[in-house]
Amino acid sequence: MLYTGNYFDGKSSVPRPVSLSITEDNLTLYIEEEGKLINWSLINCNIKSLNSSEKIIVSHGKKTNETLEFKETEFPEIAERLLNRESLLSQSYQILKRYNAFQIFAVGLTIIIGSIYIYTQYLSPWIGTQAIKLIPQNVEVKIGDAIIKNFDIEDANSDMTRYLNEFMTACGYQSDYPIHINYIDDEVVNAFALPGGHIIVHQGLIDIMDCSDQLAGLLGHELAHINQRHSMKTLAQSLSSYMVFSVLTGDVAGASSIFLDQASQMNQLANSRSHEKEADIVGHQYMINNKLDPVGLRDLLVKLQQENSMTFDSVEYNLDRGILEFMRTHPSSEKRIEFLDKQATQIAVDQELNNKLDAIWQKLKS
């Protein structure tokens, strides 16, 4: 028996055994039982089984539904000829047949990990930068205003809040956003910035500081986060990652719920290292511009390290500090200090401004 292929005429499921031969332009099917020859022009042949491991299914024409099914191993040269006519993309799927499971697994894993790396390192930050160009500043301010309501901040008229804002104004940093310093009276050693102008400072962090320069350094750093729109960039990045993730898993509905979580917990989005570094550089520059001693930020980082506490901007609220440190220890803290050391420049400090800040600082500490 020569034939093992089956031909179906598109009108019924009756199998008709055929023998096959192929020429330059044609595929010929010979139905021995009926003594009938069928000629298919290769141009009109479509492989319908690109991913199949054993059987090749070929259809002919758009309206006839005629199909041919045969085992690849029985007519390998015909299979190859047909497959070579397919698009490069289809062939890339077809190549998989030639390798064993382990080879595919090893190569595939490398490719997946590689593309995740490229995505998170290069693509995602780029998307973040592009996406925030579309978000107007006033929307950012509104988002910040909405988020701040979730925090247990002291009233704007409370002494501490007033002193902190007075201090900020005295520093004279520039910003396009309406800046509000908010104060929370608890032990947490932390401070962070929300999009659109809100900075939150905890008493725990003020307790650690021992001079006005450090507070000026902290505020400069946080202001830099705001002016550079870091939270919005982070949000756009994680959003785009979730979009891609949801597409890959087909979980479109899930993505929206994850996103809602994400947006409502924006305070918990830790800034990336590159954002921290940028905020250090920019904040440092603010201090120099305003003739403040730029060593303040560095000193604060050193203090925090000594306290064996976490650096500010790693944010977590209700967790016990011990667990928190374990989870969120900022490994780059040393590098940040090292970096700020290199930046250190001798500048003429504005003594008058310094005295003014010291006076407010005394009120804050009392």
Added chain:
Amino acid sequence: MNDNVKNWLSFHGKGGPYFGIVVINFVLTVITFGLYYPWAKARTREYLWNETEFRESRFIFHGTGKEMFKGFVVAYALLIGTYTFYFWMITSTDLTFIASVGFGVLFLIMLFWFIPFAIFSSWRYRVSRTSWRGIYFSFSGRFSEYYKIYLKFFFISFVTFGLGISWFRVALQKYLISHTHIGSLDLGFKGKGEDLFMINFLGLILSYITIGLYIPVFTKNRFNFTVDNTLISDDISTLPLKSHLTGGKMFGIMIGNFFLLLFTLGLAFPFTYMRYMKALFDYVELPEGINYDNIEQDENYYNKATGDELLDIMDIDLDF
């Protein structure tokens, strides 16, 4: 073809090639920012369909990425709409009341329109894009009818505090299956809500008591419920399908898969998925007494498949 060919389905998919498809799909989807997804889905389905065999012939999935792209765009428009709406809600804080009413309306639309619509059109799409030996499957259901059943049973489930959900599922399943045709053959469904209710009831209780050991049996029961109650008929007779899947076999598959996933941190999922599909399909037997070698093409299949294009666009995977 000789007559002792068994009327069993068989699944030939293998983890290696499937993993490869997953990888190619993954890379192309990422570098196109997700736009390749519908094409990726088409490739995956082509593979699954092609690797399923009945009487020495494979199934074909004819759906294309281009077709599914439309549904994809609609789904994404909805998603982005939800995002925009959410942003609007949190930023216009003085409109909290209106915003929450709006959100409620959106939720109701999702529940009462989008979900049944998606299930219905997804089934319709898959069926109409499937063929075997050149014979097309077709679907003759109408959304208006389906939707009436959906609303009726939704209401029943609601007033019975969810107890009616088994009847709900059976009614929807029955509608979809019994309006599906394979050329000149028709499918039917004879399952009853009370039977599914017992399966679910026992399944929940026993899974709980046995700390999950009963889950494979539960899964098997639910699968067999669908298969054993599905009918196939030609001009002469109407006969049920038969699943030979046992709890023991299912247990073996699930335990094996569990450890495979555990030791590979989930990376073996293409392999476990193939094992699972094989477990389900390899034990399905179609009834003797139907002449599968002489099914006629239903000449109207093409009209049925594309009669209402709007309904075809929403092809979303929903586990139902």
